[in-house]
Amino acid sequence: MNPAELPATTLSRRSLLLGGAALGGSFLLSGCIGGSQTPAASSAPSDTATTLTLQSSLSDPKPKAALDSIVKGYTKYPTTLNTVAIEQFRAQLPTYLTSANPPDVLTWYAGSVARDYASKGLLLDLSDMWTGDGACAKFSAPLKALSSDESGKQIFVPTSYYWWSIFYRKSAFEEWGVQPPTSWDEFMTLLDTLKGKGIAPLTNGTGSTPWMASGWFDYLDLRINGAAFHRDLLAGKHSFDSAEVRKVMDTYATLVPYFDPKGRSYSWQEAATPLVNKKAGMYLIGAFVTQAFPASAVKDVDFFSVPAIDPAIPSAEEAPTDGYFASAKSKNVTGAKDLLSYLASPAQQQAYIEGSGSSNLPTSPDVDSSKFSPLVLKGIKLLQETKEITQFFNRDSSDALQTTADTALTKFLDKPRDVAKILKDWQTAAQQVWNS
């Protein structure tokens, strides 16, 4: 309910009750759910509000604090920042966007997720920010393509992206006398060496963040079947119960004995602790893992890309892109775009990357990269040199498909021998998602 619709005078108890009854009555008359939705995108932008709400899923302490201070620096419109835990944000996002009085600007992901909401007319057309002297006009062409919906309109403002790789501590590798591998065989030998030293070679937090299990799945599929197959698989053009996926799982099965078994109880944050304490060797994760390191140890973090398995397959990396979109029903369209321009500006991108401690890369070419850490520069180089870029399992498909992957992959990590049945069940569950 919009508070602005209520009269400003104090309500007496009786009129409140009567009002409630009247509302109830109108509810009864309003017909069934979802029956008559006016397409929100067609309504002309009208600014009836002068305030803004920014709904944020950045609930980890450092990114939250970084965004908080950035929003405090924005003075043009009074802006409220609501930070919601990411799992809840994910669940509530459709509700936010379809509510009568949605948040004006929301954090979320570029790619198929944003496109999906755009196709339902829920996102504000931001094309004017991508032309002329708009805030996103100088962003790269791939970013523009990623931020466009099916009809070619831009509906997303990317502000940072990051890369996935196998992270390790340089000092730990020195202590153990090992080198980062350059081929898959070297990688497997490294796993054996570390295991022989009583170290968990790989850590992963597949307990309360079961989606972490998809990281290895994505990479093995990219290395064995290639990015094109991977995209088609996630789009429902191939079966999970196919020979290609079976090959991926067979390779995944060879890695299972090297994972720290306690990871099955951990979240991704908890799983980083053994890596920090040199109890575990390596962690395939996004660059956001540096948040989990104490400031003194961040310089010790290095990474290498998942080595090639089949040399004939072109290189590919996962580079999820984060940013903002605005609700089509925003009551303050001018303000929403102004806030987005502010958030996309080089200065604020840099402030966020420095404040969040998560080694994200800026999307704006105007950000001064001289202050970046060698790690981030290496990340930029990695993404510049790779042939193909993908996002991540859920970002390339949907959150519904992600839950099927979570079930299948965590079960697989427990019982790698049941792979045949697991893949069959996965395909059945995925089919249900695509059909629904």
Place this chain on the structure above:
Amino acid sequence: MSTAETAARSSTTGPPRSSISAGQRRRRFGRRSVTRRVPPVVWALLLVPLLVELAWVFWPAFNSFQLSFTKWSGVGVAEPVGLKNYRTLLYDPIFHTAITNNVIWIVAFGGLSVVIGLALAVALNKPRRGVGAYRSGIYLPMVFSLAVTGLFWRVLYQPDGPINAILAAIGIDTGQHQWLADPNTALAAILVAALWRQAGYIMVLYLAGLKGCDPTLEEAAAVDGASWSQRFRYIVFPQLRNVNTVIFAVTVIDSLRTFDIVWAMTRGGPYNSTQLLSTYMYQVGFTQVNLGYGSAIAVVIFLLAIAFIITYLVRATREE
């Protein structure tokens, strides 16, 4: 209500009060009528909450019924699909797990919390030194929300957490057992956490009930040579009948609506092995945004709850 009104009208056999006009007939009271004429203010006080209840409770519930026959992602127009959602439910392995888990949950959570609560209440009923501290200590977990309880126990259950450490200290080597990551122990582990919180609540309800028992009856039975168990079985327990009614209702409702503690501890995982109807409904409805299918699960939960409560009420009123 209209029947009550007609009944009241037809039973007004008494002579009309002299000063009452036809327009004020409504105010006459039937001399023998059980349902006395109700003044309009009372009608208003009844009807307005009824309308509010209809609008905010029954109308959404009705919508949920409607939704369960559709396919809807929360955006756009809901597409009617007939009974498809219910047919899918029949063959949905996760739904079967959820139903089984819910049965286990109702029996174990309901049964154990009542047994433990009653035992604690009986043990802590007699006033003696320090009993207040014990009572408050046992009731204390109740002040935490279930979500907080869940997070707290999740830490205890970590492979290198306190529970495994304590078990190792007393000589039970669990091999850093992963209580919440092992499908064989996850549901039981959540159950322990839920009981830890619920038992104190049931204890307080029973303590109140025990205060209402007549001690002279028990003393008389003791004088007659009844053993402790006989006194409890035949003297005390029958006097707790009213409390039992309340506790049964509270327990069934609490079991069926259990959601937050499971969500906080496992989110229905590992691979759906701790899924309850409520968590599965939430996952389908709000994570996958398949509102039609989610509503079908909600309808099943509703029917189960109604079936339980109605059976119980019918039995309870028959006994009266």
